Amino acid sequence: MKKNLMGLLILIIVLSGCTKPSNPMENGGKPNIGDLMKTWDDQSIYASGLIESERETLGLLQGASVYHIDLTISDDLTHLTGTETVRYTNRESEALSIISFQLYPNQLGGKIEISDPRINGKPADVTYLESNSAVAVSLPAPLQPGESALLEMTFSIDLPGVGGGNYGLFGFIDNILVLDGFYPGIPVYDDLGWHAGPLTPNADTTFNDVSYYLVRVTAPVDLVIIGSGVEVDRKIDKKQQVVTFAAGPARDFYLAASADFEKVTRIIGETTVNSYALPGFKQGADLALNTAVEALKDFNERYGPYPYTEFDVVSTPMQGATGIEYPGIIGINKLIYDPNQTIGGTSAFVMLESTVAHEVGHQWFYGTVGNDQAKEPWIDESLTQYVTSMYFLDEYGESGRESYRETWMARWERVNLEALPIGLPANAYVGAGYSAIVYGRGPVFVQTLAETMGQSNFDAFLLDYAQRYQWQISGLEEFKTLAESHCNCDLTNLFVEWVYPARR
Numbered sequence: 063m064k065k066n067l068m069g070l071l072i073l074i075i076v077l078s079g080c081t082k083p084s085n086p087m088e089n090g091g092k093p094n095i096g097d098l099m100k101t102w103d104d105q106s107i108y109a110s111g112l113i114e115s116e117r118e119t120l121g122l123l124q125g126a127s128v129y130h131i132d133l134t135i136s137d138d139l140t141h142l143t144g145t146e147t148v149r150y151t152n153r154e155s156e157a158l159s160i161i162s163f164q165l166y167p168n169q170l171g172g173k174i175e176i177s178d179p180r181i182n183g184k185p186a187d188v189t190y191l192e193s194n195s196a197v198a199v200s201l202p203a204p205l206q207p208g209e210s211a212l213l214e215m216t217f218s219i220d221l222p223g224v225g226g227g228n229y230g231l232f233g234f235i236d237n238i239l240v241l242d243g244f245y246p247g248i249p250v251y252d253d254l255g256w257h258a259g260p261l262t263p264n265a266d267t268t269f270n271d272v273s274y275y276l277v278r279v280t281a282p283v284d285l286v287i288i289g290s291g292v293e294v295d296r297k298i299d300k301k302q303q304v305v306t307f308a309a310g311p312a313r314d315f316y317l318a319a320s321a322d323f324e325k326v327t328r329i330i331g332e333t334t335v336n337s338y339a340l341p342g343f344k345q346g347a348d349l350a351l352n353t354a355v356e357a358l359k360d361f362n363e364r365y366g367p368y369p370y371t372e373f374d375v376v377s378t379p380m381q382g383a384t385g386i387e388y389p390g391i392i393g394i395n396k397l398i399y400d401p402n403q404t405i406g407g408t409s410a411f412v413m414l415e416s417t418v419a420h421e422v423g424h425q426w427f428y429g430t431v432g433n434d435q436a437k438e439p440w441i442d443e444s445l446t447q448y449v450t451s452m453y454f455l456d457e458y459g460e461s462g463r464e465s466y467r468e469t470w471m472a473r474w475e476r477v478n479l480e481a482l483p484i485g486l487p488a489n490a491y492v493g494a495g496y497s498a499i500v501y502g503r504g505p506v507f508v509q510t511l512a513e514t515m516g517q518s519n520f521d522a523f524l525l526d527y528a529q530r531y532q533w534q535i536s537g538l539e540e541f542k543t544l545a546e547s548h549c550n551c552d553l554t555n556l557f558v559e560w561v562y563p564a565r566r
Contacts, residue, residue: 095295095306098276099130102149102212107308108274111292111390113332116369123311123533125151125210127273131245135281135319139234142219146245150211154251157204160189161211162251162258164268166243167219168194169261171226171233174219174246196258197246215246228267230381231393238340239285240378240393241317242386243267250434250535262436264496265488266386269434272533274310279317281305286323288338290315290389292372311533312389313432318376326351330358332371339377339399346399346414350375353415354392357422360456361449364521365426365528373425375418385417387424394418416450416466423449431531438537439496440484440561444504448512451505467509473502485538485561507560514556515549523548538562 098107105120112119133144152158167174179186179199187200205211222233231242249257250269257269278295279287283303291309298304309315323338326347335358337351354375358368370390378393380386386393394417397403403410423446427433433441447470455463471479476498482491484504491499512520523545531540538561546553 095276095278099132099147099278102128105274105310107276107294108291108310110294111308111310111371112369113367113371115367119311119369119533123272125153125208126271126311127151127248128310129245129273129275129277129315131275131277131315133244133277133279133317135239135279135285137282139239139282139285139319140221140223142221142241142244143217144219144245145214145216147212147214148248150213150248152205152207152209152211155207157206158201158251159204160198160200160256161205161213161248162196162198162256163215163246164196164243164249164258165194165246166261166267167221167232169227170231170242170267171222171224172220174217176215176217176246191259193260195260196249196256198256198258217246219244225379225381228261228265229383229386230379231267231386235379236396237320237322238378238396239317239319240380241319242388243314244317245315247314248273252535257434257436262487262489264491265436265439266428268314269436270313270432271535272311272313272432274308275312275315276306276308277315277317278304278306281319282321284321285319286321286325286338287317287319288323288336288374288376288391289317290391291370309389313429314388316388316391316393318378318391318393323376328352328355330355331362333358333368333373334371335373335375337375340396343377343396343399345401346411347377349411349414350377350394350399350418353418354422356457357419357453360453361423361426364452365449365525366532368425369430373422384413385421387421387428389429390425392418392421392424394421416454416469419453420446420450423453426528430533431528432533432535433537434535435488437487438485439488439500440504440507441536441538441541443500444484444508447501447505448508451509467505470502470505473498474506476502479503483560483562503560510560511545511553511556514553515545515551519549520545 109117128149130147135142165174179188189198231240250271261267281303283298283301287305289307290312291307294308295306322340324341326337328335328351335354337347339347362368372390374391376393377396377399380395384395384398398410398414401411427445428442451463451466454466476494482499484499484507527544542557
C-alpha cells in the first residue's frame with residue numbers, strides 16, 4: 063500500500079452569526095453546488111430525496127447537524143482525501159466543553175491521519191482515544207445550549223484491500239469500494255457522554271443523531287458510484303467525474319462504487335428502487351430488486367411510508383454477515399447472489415430474499431427510529447427479525463411466516479435454547495450467543511409480546527412506535543411504555559422474563 067499522505071485537520075469553530083449566504087438558486091433556478099456548500103439554512107437541496115409527504119420534515123428538525131463533505135477517490139481506488147465542514151448545534155441541556163469525532167477507518171482495517179487541529183485559526187488541544195479510534199477536541203469556551211459551531215477538517219485515508227473489523231465493510235475489496243464510516247462523524251451525546259471510542263464487538267458501528275449530508279465526490283470517470291440520498295449534480299470530463307449527493311434526514315452516509323456494477327430498476331410510488339450487482343449475477347440482482355420492492359410495499363402499509371425517493375440494494379463484499387443497513391441503501395453479501403451456492407445447508411437465494419427483506423425493515427427500525435445498537439441491539443435487530451416475518455406472511459401466507467420463524471429457533475438452538483436475556487449489550491454475548499439470542503430468542507420474544515398484547519393491539523403499537531419516534535432515539539423504556547399504553551396492561555413480568563431477568 064502506498065505511504066499515506068499526511069492529513070490535515072483544521073477545526074474552525076464559529077459561534078452562530080454567520081454572514082448572509084449567497085443565493086444557491088441563482089443560475090436559472092438550478093442549485094449551485096459550490097454555493098450550497100457555503101450555506102447552512104437552505105435545506106431545499108434535500109427535498110428531492112424525500113417523498114412529498116415527508117418534505118415538511120425539512121425545517122422541523124431544528125439543530126440537526128449539517129455535513130458538507132468534499133471527497134476525492136484516487137485513480138487506483140486505494141486512497142481517499144477529503145475536506146469536511148459540519149455545523150453542529152448543542153441540543154443538550156448543558157454546555158459542552160469538547161466535541162468528539164469517531165475515526166472509523168482506524169477501526170475497520172484502514173488508516174485515517176489527521177494533524178494540526180485548530181480552533182478559530184489557532185492550535186487546539188486534542189485528545190485521541192484508545193487506538194486512535196476517536197478524537198476529542200477541546201473548545202476555547204463551552205458551547206452553550208442552543209449555540210452552533212462550524213467545524214472544518216481535512217483528512218487523508220488509506221483503504222485496506224481485505225475486510226477488516228466489524229464484518230469487513232470498509233475498503234477496496236474484490237474491485238468494489240465499500241466506504242462504511244469513511245468520514246469523521248459526530249456520535250450521540252447523552253447522559254453517558256459522547257458515544258465515541260473503540261467499536262463494540264458484534265454490534266453495528268454507528269450511533270448517531272439524524273443529520274443532513276451534502277457530499278461531493280471526485281472519482282475516476284468509469285466508476286459507478288452509489289450513495290445515501292439522491293444525486294443532485296454531476297459533471298464529467300474525459301478522466302474524472304464529480305458527483306454530488308444530498309441525503310437527509312439520515313443517521314449516517316454511505317458510499318459504494320465499482321467500475322463493474324450493473325443496475326436494474328423499478329419504481330414503487332414516489333420511490334425509485336435500484337439493484338446493483340456484478341456482471342453474470344442478473345438473476346440475483348432481479349431477485350434482490352423484487353424483494354426490496356415487495357418489502358417496501360408491505361412495510362409502507364404496516365409501519366408508515368418509506369420517507370425517501372430512492373432505495374438502493376448493492377452487492378458488496380463482507381465477512382461474517384449477509385447484509386448491512388444504511389439510510390436509503392443496503393449492502394448485501396455478494397456470495398448469496400450466486401444461485402448455485404449453498405451456505406450452511408441453505409440455498410443462497412433463500413438467504414438473499416430473507417436478507418434483503420430484513421435490511422429493508424431496518425429502514426424503519428434503525429433508520430427512522432434510532433437506538434443504541436451497542437447497548438440495546440435487540441431493539442433494532444430482534445424487532446427487525448419480527449418485521450421480516452411479516453414480509454413472509456404478506457407474501458406467502460401463514461406457511462411462509464412459519465417457515466421463516468423456524469430460522470429463529472435454529473439460531474437459538476445454537477446455545478441449546480438457553481434463556482439468556484435479550485437485552486444485554488452486544489459485547490456481553492460470547493461466541494454464538496449474539497446471533498443466537500439477539501436474532502433468535504429476540505424475535506421469539508417480540509412474537510410472544512404480540513400474542514400477549516393481542517395482534518391488533520400490537521400492530522397498532524408498532525405503527526405508532528414507528529411514527530412517534532421517527533427521526534428520534536428510542537430505548538427500552540420508550541418501547542415498553544408505549545406498548546403498555548396500547549394494550550392497557552402491565553408487561554413488566556414479560557419483560558423481566560425475556561429482556562432483563564435481573565430486574566424486579
